[in-house]
Amino acid sequence: MDKELSYGDDYKFIPATSIGSGVGVSVLPDLYCHTIQIVNICLVGNPESKEFVLIDAGMPGSSDEIISVTEERFGAGSRPKAIILTHGHFDHVGAIIELVNHWQIPVFAHEYELPYLTDKQSYPEPDPTVEGGMVAKMSPLFPNEPINLGANVEKLPPDGSVPYLPGFRWIHTPGHTPGHVSFFRENDRALIAGDAFINVKQDSLYKVITQEQGINGPPRYFTTDWQAAWASVKKLEALKPSVAVTGHGLPISGDQLTTGLKKLVNEFDRIAIPDHGKYIDGNLH
Template sequence: MDEQMNYGSDYKSIPATSIRSGVGIEVLPDLYSYTIQIVNIHLVGNPDTNEFVLIDAGMPNSAEEIISVVESRFGKNSRPQAIILTHGHFDHVGAVIELVKHWKVAVYAHELEMPYLRGKKRYPEPDSTVEGGMVAKMSPMFPIDPINLGSNVKPLPADGSVPNMPGFKWVHTPGHSPGHVSLFRENDRALIVGDAFVTVKQEYLYEVLTQKLEISGPPRYLTTDWKAAKESVITLSTLKPTVAVTGHGQPLSGELLTESLHKLVENFEEIAKPDYGKYVN
């Protein structure tokens, strides 16, 4: 493994949490969602087989917690077959270097995320002026420098398959980031959304703390292309998912998911797109 990995110079812990931090839920027999502070990681795989994949890598300095969660579900010294990143924002890659070193596993992400994961390009500045609450105002403190995973990160296969996740396909869902992906399984219509849409108003501190369930668009302060973000939500809606786990907020399923996603598509400008902000229009 390439050991010349590093986080950006602005890498740091973020003092934000929620009442669901440390809570895990088995959404399906082979889909487990766990909250670290304000973001979710997902484990895909049946605990009986010990073959599984980790989706996203949590907040900065959360490696020990993630390893503990993995070993609680899959057994001591268990390791995922791969780490799949929905995108490279700080709260989805926060422990990835420690995890790669500990498990010696490959990381996969969309080709368009490679500059942010190989030390080449930093993300755009967070928008603290965007319509929203205290989390949006705090966003300038969030790390945006690229991390460098070197040869440990590989592009997702061009045929849409997801390594070590049979039955799943990746779906390009840009807007929140250029190479953002969601993961969909046709046979049971399970959807791993990432941040293409979320189920909590991520810009507002009270909603984040309490994890009030409410479908919303991607977190506004880091979303730079609202036209693409809307198209991505429409794309996911056409898949007609029956269960969805998101990067932020609680899982949704059944009729509530169907109705909520339809509402988001029909009212994207009112629900998701901010009235003002430097990346609006």
């Protein structure tokens, strides 16, 4: 492994899984979503063209699975042009160093995420006190220290374009993390939302395991700015997406997406924001 590339000392395999693990869904001809344990990665690009990118990098220890899913879709020896991150939490960068070393490709993220990806700063500690179950209680076990991608990570272009993804633009959707981004394509209104909102109640272990659907706010135990998170959901709802791939849960489209997002925007304080927790601002209620 390249000397300058390193995970935090707390990096480890997390034994969490769901019935969706290992399952891939072709959402659109050029948008493929694959579940690694409890989190989604996306391959964006037409299999015929060989020009594609990987959005997010799965759970710790999942590089072999990601490489084999990629080669299955795009052919033996194929590699993405880049890895583009919605944000830098451990379950979205879990295999990134192995992938960067294997493919020798750049990584792009919002400039506000760079401190967490270049060994400068840890994310705030997860909050195990947020109500809603076992996953929140397990969250202190989750890796939280910064990783170091060194010069391999670059900031997304300030003009909103997405490298190697013509037609998509990145949208700053902070709240879950300071530099969280989502990706939107105007011509078919396809949205890759990351954890700005998700399609499973992530703090419920039962719902994570069964992948029971339901549009929800970002995972509670890692979200530190709920006002920003609410504003981000409003921003995405205003785009009227036709289909959305979220960081957790199944892809969602049509009326289910439209009504679910509208309800989340209107009732965010009730649906998404925990009743208590160390990151809850008293002014929210």
